[in-house]
Amino acid sequence: MNRTRPALNVNLGGVKLRNPVLLASGTCGYGTELLGQVRFQSIGGLVSKSITLQPKPGNPMPRVAECSSGMLNAIGLENVGVRTFCGEKLPEMRKLPCAILANVAGSTPEEYIEVVEYLDGRRGLAGLELNLSCPNVRRGGMEFGREPGLLGSLVAAIRRRTRLPLWVKLTPNVTDIIALARAAEDAGADALTVMNTLLGMRMDIQQRCPILANLTGGLSGPAIKPVALRMVYQVAGAVSIPVIGVGGIETAEDAIEFILAGASAVQIGTATFRNPGSAEQAVQGLAAYLRQSGMTGVNELIGAGRK
Amino acid sequence: MNRTRPALNVNLGGVKLRNPVLLASGTCGYGTELLGQVRFQSIGGLVSKSITLQPKPGNPMPRVAECSSGMLNAIGLENVGVRTFCGEKLPEMRKLPCAILANVAGSTPEEYIEVVEYLDGRRGLAGLELNLSCPNVRRGGMEFGREPGLLGSLVAAIRRRTRLPLWVKLTPNVTDIIALARAAEDAGADALTVMNTLLGMRMDIQQRCPILANLTGGLSGPAIKPVALRMVYQVAGAVSIPVIGVGGIETAEDAIEFILAGASAVQIGTATFRNPGSAEQAVQGLAAYLRQSGMTGVNELIGAGRK
Amino acid sequence: MQAGIIKARRFGPYARLVLKAPQIAQRARPGQFVEILISGKAAPFWRRPFSICRVEKTTLELLIKVVGPGSNLLANMRSGEFVDIIGPLGRGFTLRGRGGMLLVGGGFGAAPLLFLAERLRACGRQVEVLIGGHSREDLLLRSSIKLTGASVACATEDGSYGKQGKVTDLLIERLPGRKPGWTLAASGPRPMLAAVAGIAARHEIHAEVCLEKVMACGMGICQGCVIKVGGAYQRVCKEGPVFSAQAVDWNNV
Amino acid sequence: MQAGIIKARRFGPYARLVLKAPQIAQRARPGQFVEILISGKAAPFWRRPFSICRVEKTTLELLIKVVGPGSNLLANMRSGEFVDIIGPLGRGFTLRGRGGMLLVGGGFGAAPLLFLAERLRACGRQVEVLIGGHSREDLLLRSSIKLTGASVACATEDGSYGKQGKVTDLLIERLPGRKPGWTLAASGPRPMLAAVAGIAARHEIHAEVCLEKVMACGMGICQGCVIKVGGAYQRVCKEGPVFSAQAVDWNNV
Numbered sequence A, B: 001m002n003r004t005r006p007a008l009n010v011n012l013g014g015v016k017l018r019n020p021v022l023l024a025s026g027t028c029g030y031g032t033e034l035l036g037q038v039r040f041q042s043i044g045g046l047v048s049k050s051i052t053l054q055p056k057p058g059n060p061m062p063r064v065a066e067c068s069s070g071m072l073n074a075i076g077l078e079n080v081g082v083r084t085f086c087g088e089k090l091p092e093m094r095k096l097p098c099a100i101l102a103n104v105a106g107s108t109p110e111e112y113i114e115v116v117e118y119l120d121g122r123r124g125l126a127g128l129e130l131n132l133s134c135p136n137v138r139r140g141g142m143e144f145g146r147e148p149g150l151l152g153s154l155v156a157a158i159r160r161r162t163r164l165p166l167w168v169k170l171t172p173n174v175t176d177i178i179a180l181a182r183a184a185e186d187a188g189a190d191a192l193t194v195m196n197t198l199l200g201m202r203m204d205i206q207q208r209c210p211i212l213a214n215l216t217g218g219l220s221g222p223a224i225k226p227v228a229l230r231m232v233y234q235v236a237g238a239v240s241i242p243v244i245g246v247g248g249i250e251t252a253e254d255a256i257e258f259i260l261a262g263a264s265a266v267q268i269g270t271a272t273f274r275n276p277g278s279a280e281q282a283v284q285g286l287a288a289y290l291r292q293s294g295m296t297g298v299n300e301l302i303g304a305g306r307k
Numbered sequence C, D: 001m002q003a004g005i006i007k008a009r010r011f012g013p014y015a016r017l018v019l020k021a022p023q024i025a026q027r028a029r030p031g032q033f034v035e036i037l038i039s040g041k042a043a044p045f046w047r048r049p050f051s052i053c054r055v056e057k058t059t060l061e062l063l064i065k066v067v068g069p070g071s072n073l074l075a076n077m078r079s080g081e082f083v084d085i086i087g088p089l090g091r092g093f094t095l096r097g098r099g100g101m102l103l104v105g106g107g108f109g110a111a112p113l114l115f116l117a118e119r120l121r122a123c124g125r126q127v128e129v130l131i132g133g134h135s136r137e138d139l140l141l142r143s144s145i146k147l148t149g150a151s152v153a154c155a156t157e158d159g160s161y162g163k164q165g166k167v168t169d170l171l172i173e174r175l176p177g178r179k180p181g182w183t184l185a186a187s188g189p190r191p192m193l194a195a196v197a198g199i200a201a202r203h204e205i206h207a208e209v210c211l212e213k214v215m216a217c218g219m220g221i222c223q224g225c226v227i228k229v230g231g232a233y234q235r236v237c238k239e240g241p242v243f244s245a246q247a248v249d250w251n252n253v
């Protein structure tokens, strides 16, 4: 039994965190909504909701649907736009005692680039995360994140525009996640976030129509954990940059599964809705697990379950 | 309120069933295991576990792992082989008072074809379902079912070898399910079964290794229902042959969601493990729903929720 | 937070629960709600929102109508058991003005009105409460509301108690001739609230309505519960659930 | 099938439940098990298997050890509540031969042995039961087994009751000099069963063991619970859970 406190700090492609647990994009608003519910000093960081060039009102209602061990969302990237984000939200966010990352989205490469250039060098931003699950208006609605060539050239273009650490968040709705991960790494990503939501749907059997106004939405929550874990395992085996695991994590045990599979850190998404203390409790549980295992730090655990 | 009994019978690409609820491949054994647990006269049919040319012992243990609202399996297509299937299992199966389909798997096109030729014309077989989630040994382990070209040529080759109705079961672990569905239809499939399991993983945090000896396995159960429903919706909109929905269906309400999305029938898989009466209860609940909705038959419901 | 149930009473499809939850009770305002994580067989994935119906120093009371699996499990809980609860959430009634207030409630929509009536009466304001429901059993909290010193009038659609008809018929009857300074507050089914909004507009009287929407988080973080208010999306759980009736786009709720 | 709990007793990490389940009780044989669909907070997805510990005409008894969420919920159920149960499942002990039988149980592995002892005694066969556990509290069902007329000897690893050491030490002591026709039955942790199998082989005595394996279906349909028996995979839930100790490939269970 190791009596000293295990080291929890991690460096994720240049983003240094006190511990490897973050709140996921879109599930913690701009952070301030959760003041009073989350003790930010006890978590590693948070990722803002996806920021676009112009403010977006989001999709029509209904936007959410409940599922077994999970939920669908089709929020439609509702956000204040990058200018208001920098002018009004970020000044409040950087008061939060944890690392802040901005998640970036767009529907053309130029949009992504403009947002990234606007964010570059802003005080208080520890890094950027690219959400590539947005349909590309130019390419007939195919998502940037589902075609390695498209993904690679977009990431490369963005990489040249910012000195901020750049995380690329991968969509799971693909045949070959490894090809996408490699394309992102080759294009200069500093870390990969695996994964976004699975595309799903629900029907209203009373009204006889899809529940979501958008017809389909993204499935999140414990239901998707095994898929996320598999993708983290695959990606961590294929790239040499850090992987941040997301998808269905609710507890320390869940987080440990991801770290064993090769994740260097994890993000907590939907779990916050049911239990705003999830992230903090995951940190505590992870520390206890490392102590009980006689490990000196989380680095010893990363990938320790790989075969 | 309609007082006459709604018609539940369906014709699925030449397979005529008294009602649109079947037991899914691999989750009802060879049927006889469930005598005493399932009243076969009240369901539409059952699909055998995947049959291969040679008997297969299956994967090493552990083969299953529990998840939130679902499970992983990596059984490894354990089965008696097509000869014993026809010689010993089928004679018992055809005594069951419901339609019997054989699910076929292989690792080369020749294997598939040999199995199909062996099965063609056997008494008591209402049709065949092709499981294309098997790695193709010749193509570096890429599954037949993940590449439209590969899938199309395999289905076309099989189509020429049998007069039995041919269902093609699609794997969901792809970028573009529609391309696969169309390839199957073009190659002569009579109906499409959507979907097989999502590829997933779990870690044992005590042993620090993957729980499954096979590392990854297929995720099934209510957890995957929204994904299956979305794929059924997509596929039913893209082909003109019947679609059979499968994935996480436990209740009549679940089945109705799939039929509204465009499925002409459904299969019950993992639900049978928790409640062997699921399929029968789904039939009853579907009949009650049709009655309450004043519909004359299930045909009125198919796709009625599409926009 | 875990809150102990200290009283539980079941009647028909309804239940009243009293919970020990000092931090919530002390901060709660009428119109605010709590989110409860329900457990048990077929428990739903999301928390479920319920209006705060009344508070004492350290306790709060909820009125639950059984409409599905979550409310069913909750309504069957017994005193001595615990619930996982977050709150108080959202923005309540503004209590603006000093004049009298007409409160209009339908079904379990009466819940926040009891709390509101108590607070208004404690400020010495005149309160008249109109309660509607399908039949007698659905006229909830009548006697508790009367005990606050508010006057109560009822309407049932089947005529089994009070005026026969809708509660909005009662409102139309009672509204003319009010002194200026009177305002309206309403809580209940969507169509009733829309009708109240229309009536208030015609009579040029300020009205606030307490809305409901399926909520994934209840804390303002998911943007899943928005409605159109003043031309823009607002979150029912954060900017609401109480909105000025005039601002709500009733075609988009 | 729903079965009512008619008796529930909790002691330490264990519980004994008596269920009303006539169809199961009438068909059950020692070594068979039931599968229970557990509900409640954090209830597991799969059913959970438990050995039938004793039957009366219309009831059956289970012995539950709390090891995780499922067993915990079950062990806390109260008389009057219902469980969703399937059974009897699997193949029990063969009861072959007419001679005496030595039963070896570890921990909650004693459960099927009580049922077995009762049936053997009812046929007038001689029964000796050896029970092992970490300490006194883990020596389960001792007195119930004694009441069948079987003789009972115990071993604890901490020496708090009976012989100090493993139950297999007891077995090695007791085995020599048995008349031909005696056979062995064992139920408990994997290492204990493997040790019993080894001892039985050395003494050339027929032994049957009751195995455990994580079960997804429990009904022989998923092939998820297989072990190597006689060189081929067999399902613990269908061909087992009782196997001839000699046939089991102990490196592959």
Ligand SMILES: Cc1cc2nc3c(=O)[nH]c(=O)nc-3n(C[C@H](O)[C@H](O)[C@H](O)COP(=O)(O)OP(=O)(O)OC[C@H]3O[C@@H](n4cnc5c(N)ncnc54)[C@H](O)[C@@H]3O)c2cc1C
Binding pocket: C033, C044, C048, C049, C050, C051, C052, C063, C064, C065, C066, C067, C068, C069, C070, C071, C072, C108, C111, C112, C211, C212, C213, C214, C215, C241
């Ligand atoms: C701010 C707010 C305050 C609320 N206050 C109260 C309260 O004080 N007391 C109370 O009993 N309820 C209240 N509700 C409603 C309550 O949250 C829902 O009834 C509950 O979430 C239903 O959960 P369920 O799992 O039982 O049913 P679900 O499975 O969610 O729904 C079952 C069925 O009931 C329908 N349904 C859902 N919500 C309602 C509803 N509100 N009325 C009628 N049918 C519905 C659904 O469409 C579905 O068909 C409030 C809701 C909000 C948003």
Ligand SMILES: Cc1cc2nc3c(=O)[nH]c(=O)nc-3n(C[C@H](O)[C@H](O)[C@H](O)COP(=O)(O)OP(=O)(O)OC[C@H]3O[C@@H](n4cnc5c(N)ncnc54)[C@H](O)[C@@H]3O)c2cc1C
Binding pocket: D033, D044, D048, D049, D050, D051, D052, D063, D064, D065, D066, D067, D068, D069, D070, D071, D072, D108, D111, D112, D211, D212, D213, D214, D215, D241
């Ligand atoms: C044929 C058969 C008969 C059984 N009979 C009985 C019986 O009569 N009484 C009884 O109490 N149990 C019995 N069991 C074991 C029982 O099924 C498990 O203890 C139970 O499924 C655990 O469920 P859980 O949700 O509580 O724990 P889980 O969450 O499934 O497991 C919690 C932890 O306990 C471990 N664990 C799982 N099973 C066991 C076990 N058997 N022993 C120790 N640790 C375990 C797991 O690996 C995990 O780490 C039997 C099992 C089988 C296969």
Ligand SMILES: Cc1cc2nc3c(=O)[nH]c(=O)nc-3n(C[C@H](O)[C@H](O)[C@H](O)COP(=O)(O)O)c2cc1C
Binding pocket: A024, A025, A026, A027, A049, A050, A073, A075, A077, A103, A130, A131, A169, A195, A196, A197, A219, A220, A221, A222, A224, A246, A247, A248, A249, A267, A268, A269, A270, A271, C222
């Ligand atoms: C309501 C909601 C909104 C989300 N919004 C975003 C977003 O704006 N950008 C993004 O990259 N991911 C978004 N996500 C995806 C999450 O960040 C996360 O990748 C996903 O939900 C899986 O993790 P979880 O299962 O822990 O929730 C959103 C998820 C939810 C539930």
Ligand SMILES: Cc1cc2nc3c(=O)[nH]c(=O)nc-3n(C[C@H](O)[C@H](O)[C@H](O)COP(=O)(O)O)c2cc1C
Binding pocket: B024, B025, B026, B027, B049, B050, B073, B075, B077, B103, B130, B131, B169, B195, B196, B197, B219, B220, B221, B222, B224, B246, B247, B248, B249, B267, B268, B269, B270, B271, D222
């Ligand atoms: C234990 C198990 C074994 C399975 N074996 C097969 C199989 O042999 N062939 C096949 O096509 N599908 C197989 N499946 C997939 C199911 O037929 C079904 O497509 C999938 O489980 C999704 O449905 P469900 O969520 O209702 O279980 C298997 C599923 C499970 C759980």
Ligand code: FES
Binding pocket: C214, C215, C216, C217, C218, C219, C220, C221, C222, C223, C224, C225, C226, C235, C236, C237, C238
């Ligand atoms: S329910 Fe999430 S923002 Fe209102």
Ligand code: FES
Binding pocket: D214, D215, D216, D217, D218, D219, D220, D221, D222, D223, D224, D225, D226, D235, D236, D237, D238
């Ligand atoms: S548990 Fe499914 S075959 Fe044994």
